[in-house]
Amino acid sequence: MFEDLVINVKPIGWVESDFEIGQRQKTKGIIHIFDEYKEGLFRLNEFKFIMVVFYFHKFSNFSLMATPPHNNPNKTQYGVFATHSPKRPNHIGVSIVPILEVGENYIKIDNCDMVSTTPVLDIKAQWN
Numbered sequence: 001m002f003e004d005l006v007i008n009v010k011p012i013g014w015v016e017s018d019f020e021i022g023q024r025q026k027t028k029g030i031i032h033i034f035d036e037y038k039e040g041l042f043r044l045n046e047f048k049f050i051m052v053v054f055y056f057h058k059f060s061n062f063s064l065m066a067t068p069p070h071n072n073p074n075k076t077q078y079g080v081f082a083t084h085s086p087k088r089p090n091h092i093g094v095s096i097v098p099i100l101e102v103g104e105n106y107i108k109i110d111n112c113d114m115v116s117t118t119p120v121l122d123i124k125a126q127w128n
C-alpha cells in the first residue's frame with residue numbers, strides 16, 4: 001500500500017555532544033533548535049524528560065539482523081526491530097533523556113547517546 005511512499009522531513013535542530021559511536025558511557029549534550037522552531041520550546045521547562053527523534057546521519061547502510069553489544073554475553077542475533085541498532089532501514093533513532101536546562105533556542109540534556117551534529121527531527125515532552 002505504501003511501498004513507494006517517500007516521506008520528506010526537515011531537521012528542527014542538531015546535537016552538540018562528546019558522545020562517540022560505540023561509546024557505552026552516555027554524556028551531557030545540547031540540542032540546538034533552529035530559529036524558526038524555537039517558539040516550540042515554550043513551557044518545555046515544566047517537564048523533566050523529553051523524547052528526541054533523530055536521524056542516524058553517520059550510517060548509510062542497514063541490516064535486518066543485529067547483535068546487540070550490551071547485556072548480550074552470548075552475542076545472540078536479533079531482528080533489528082528488537083534492538084537499538086543505528087543500522088536501521090530509515091536510520092531513525094529515539095532517545096528519552098532528562099532535561100537539565102531549557103534556553104531560548106537550546107535544551108541541555110543528560111544521558112545523551114547522540115553524536116555531535118546529529119540532526120534532530122522532533123522533540124516530545126514526556127509526562128512521567
